[in-house]
Amino acid sequence: MSTESLELAKTRYQAGKVAFENGQYREAVENLEKASALVARNSRLGGEVEIWLVTAYEAAGRTEDAIALCQQLRRHPHSETSQQARRLLYILQAPRLKRPSNWMTEIPDLGALSDNEAKTRVMAKPRKPTEKKAPTEVEFVDLSQVNTKDNRFIWLALIVIGLTISYLVWLDF
Numbered sequence: 001m002s003t004e005s006l007e008l009a010k011t012r013y014q015a016g017k018v019a020f021e022n023g024q025y026r027e028a029v030e031n032l033e034k035a036s037a038l039v040a041r042n043s044r045l046g047g048e049v050e051i052w053l054v055t056a057y058e059a060a061g062r063t064e065d066a067i068a069l070c071q072q073l074r075r076h077p078h079s080e081t082s083q084q085a086r087r088l089l090y091i092l093q094a095p096r097l098k099r100p101s102n103w104m105t106e107i108p109d110l111g112a113l114s115d116n117e118a119k120t121r122v123m124a125k126p127r128k129p130t131e132k133k134a135p136t137e138v139e140f141v142d143l144s145q146v147n148t149k150d151n152r153f154i155w156l157a158l159i160v161i162g163l164t165i166s167y168l169v170w171l172d173f
Helices: 003-021 025-038 044-059 063-073 078-090 153-172
Strands: none
Touching: 003 025, 003 044, 025 044, 044 063, 044 078, 063 078
């Protein structure tokens, strides 16, 4: 394999990973398939590319292709790749669980709207001029109505604070 094709394969591999991580699964599949064609399948890099290709197939909805590739990768000469392929195959072949409909939120398809319906016209309400309010009168409190009897809670709180500070000072020595 020439160094030029190896560099091109690495470039395609990185582009495929970036596309996958950005949610562009079809583009990821294209780049990873091209990278896979450029590297030796039995090499470590070839195994990495094809493991990423398996996940891209699954994300793109091509589960059958992902399972078929995983079954081939189980016999890969690089032990890490074959082990990952076995794990992925186990996950891909696991039965799908049904989710109750009340667990899911229906997202409406906005693609069916025409351009005119998608644009919403909003009419602004004319603002009323703000009226200046007269200054509010100060309300005086009749102190003869206020309970001014000694509340022993304050003394209790001061004693608790004093004891706490004394204890903390005693701990420092």
